[in-house]
Amino acid sequence: MTEKSAPLFIKRYASRRLYNTETSDYVTLEDISGFIRDGREVQIVDLKTGDDLTRQYLLQIIAEHESRGDNVLPTDVLTDLVRSYMGGGASVVPQFLQTSFDMLREGQSKVIENVSAMNPMTKMPGFEMMQAQQEAFMKAMTGGITPGWSASEEPEPETKEEAEDLATIKKQLAELQAKLSKMS
Structure with a gap:
């Protein structure tokens, strides 16, 4: 880096x-x-x-x-952001967003590194894991509704490390969703 x-x-x-x-x-x-x-x-x-x-x-x-119509943030996400400002006490939303964007940024960096090395994207080490992370992020940010993707299409991790990483991410997302639900 x-x-x-x-x-x-x-x-x-x-x-x-x-x-x-x-x-x-x-x-x-x-x-x-x-x-x-x-x-x-x-x-x-x-x-x-x-x-x-x-x-x-x-x-x-x-x-x-x-x-101007460059809509990136879904209305549900904006609503949750407003709620996080209105709720009393510390909110998990800032930490969740920071972690999610760090993961996204890290995944994008890996893609750029591998593309610059002229590797086909689908054969990149960790490509499926990065894709799973991005899909989990999108699922969490859209309340579980991600167009064109369903849980049955979830890519299988190739290595034990990828499976553990995916399990950790799923657990963290579930915990954050539970905390957000309690705040609502």
Whole structure:
């Protein structure tokens, strides 16, 4: 894996204009979205107060994409997110989302590594496991309804390690779903 570089530092002026300190020019939310798509981390800070505004702007970018019809988050997931903010006490949702996206990111990295080595995807070591992880993630995020996939079509793990990993993931998802159900 490559080392993470320092995030792209963006200042927000009192006029709400966003200034890219790396290129010394003003940027838009669409520019920031492009930086992120290109793999850059960003940090947006209010020049006057020093407050970190990164989360606020990332949420704004997501909201704008969703409003334009780039629907990534199903309504049920958005509803559960709102519930997690409204419920008292600590929520398991942030930890669940972080773990799920870490798994997705790790799986994508493995795919990219193997594709760059010119291996056919279907013969990649761990391909079925990664596919099972992504399907389990989608199943969990959509409340068990994943178009075009059913439990009877679940790929069989090739190794004992893959079977143990899959069992662990299933157990964790079941525990998280149980916790989420109790919170509702």
